[in-house]
Amino acid sequence: xxxxxxxxxxxxxxxxxxxxxxxxxxxxxxxxxxxxxxxxxxxxxxxxxxxxxxxxxxxxxxxxxxxxxxxxxxxxxxxxxxxxxxxxxxxxxxxxxxxxxxxxxxxxxxxxxxxxxxxxxxxxxxxxxxxxxxxxxxxxxxxxxxxx
Numbered sequence: 001x002x003x004x005x006x007x008x009x010x011x012x013x014x015x016x017x018x019x020x021x022x023x024x025x026x027x028x029x030x031x032x033x034x035x036x037x038x039x040x041x042x043x044x045x046x047x048x049x050x051x052x053x054x055x056x057x058x059x060x061x062x063x064x065x066x067x068x069x070x071x072x073x074x075x076x077x078x079x080x081x082x083x084x085x086x087x088x089x090x091x092x093x094x095x096x097x098x099x100x101x102x103x104x105x106x107x108x109x110x111x112x113x114x115x116x117x118x119x120x121x122x123x124x125x126x127x128x129x130x131x132x133x134x135x136x137x138x139x140x141x142x143x144x145x146x147x148x
Contacts, residue, residue, distance in 0.1 A: 030083060030112055035075040038105055038112035039085045043068050052092055055101070057119060059136070065092040066099060078142045081106045086120065096131045097123035118144070 030038075047053045053066045066089035075085045083105045091097040100121035105112040121133035137146045 028107065028110070030077070030107065032073075032075050034112060035083050035085055035105070036071055038083075038114065039071055039075075039087065039103060042103070042105075042114045043087075053089060055117070055119075057122075059119070064099065066090065066101075067092055067095075069098065078104075083112055084142075091123065098131070098133055099123060100133050100135075 043053060047068070051067060053068060055064045055066060056062070057064055069088040069090050072086040072088070076083070078084050085103050085105075087101050087103065089099045089101055091099070098121075099119055102118050102120045103114050104116040105114045107113075119136060121135045123131055124134040125131050135147055137144045139145065
């Protein structure tokens with residue numbers, strides 16, 4: 001009785017029919033349009049009925065009310081299971097003030113899910129240039145290095 005069952009399992013395995021779901025997810029490649037679609041779904045899910053994205057500034061403690069502007073190109077693949085997108089959000093009522101928010105995502109149940117979001121650049125005003133995005137950190141070999 002054991003031999004026929006073992007033979008059936010071996011045949012299924014040889015045909016690739018018993019590959020675990022996790023291996024399939026790890027093998028799936030996600031492309032720029034997948035990363036952007038995951039970002040848009042995340043932003044839509046986090047925004048309120050008026051389309052305002054609320055975020056607590058981890059440095060200042062301020063509650064930010066932001067409107068999505070754009071996803072920067074290119075979006076990136078950091079490693080086999082980490083994907084990255086950088087975005088611009090404007091302060092509600094002050095569209096000239098832009099925050100640059102970074103998002104990291106990985107595959108979960110067959111789709112990309114955001115697992116971390118950080119303020120990369122904050123709006124600051126210069127007497128010469130007006131509003132600009134001042135960086136809080138930079139990247140060294142895809143790792144965040146705080147600037148202050």
